[in-house]
Amino acid sequence: MKRLQKLQNRAARIITNLSNDVDHSIALGELSWEPLKADRKKTKAKMMYKLLNNVGPNSLTNLFSYKSELTNYNLRDISSGLHLPKPRTNNMKKSFMYDGAFLWNSIPREIRGSPKFFSRKNRYLH
Secondary structure (H helix, E strand, O other): OHHHHHHHHHHHHHHHOOOOOOOHHHHHHHOOOOOHHHHHHHHHHHHHHHHHOOOOOHHHHOOOOEHHHOOOOOOOOOOOOEOOOOOOOHHHHHOHHHHHHHHHHHOOHHHHOOOOOOOOOOHHHO
16 A cells, blocks of 8 residues: 555656655645545445445445344444444454444444535545
C-alpha cells in the first residue's frame, strides 16, 4: 500500500510539474486526486451500503448481521448497527467481515440511511 501511494504521489508531481521538494498533497490537490487510503475507504463503504441494501452478492451479504438480530434484550446500542465479530488475530481485524462492519458502524446514522449515500456532496465519502 505504501509503495502504491508513493507511486501515485510521484505521478502527481510529474503531471503537475512540481519538484520533489514540494509536498505531495499539493500535487494531489491540484489534480483533485485523493490518497489511495481514502479511496479504498470510500469503495468499502459503498460496498457495505450495497450489501446491506440487498444489491450485492448474497455470499457477502451473509457475512454480516445486525446487533438487533442477535438478541431479544432491549440494549442501549442495539440499533446502532452491525455486529462486530471478536477478532482473535490481526488478520481478522484486516478482513472484510470485521473491517467492513467496523467502518459501517463508524458512519453516522443519518448518512447510513440516506438515499443520497452515493452523492458527490456526501462529505463522509469524499
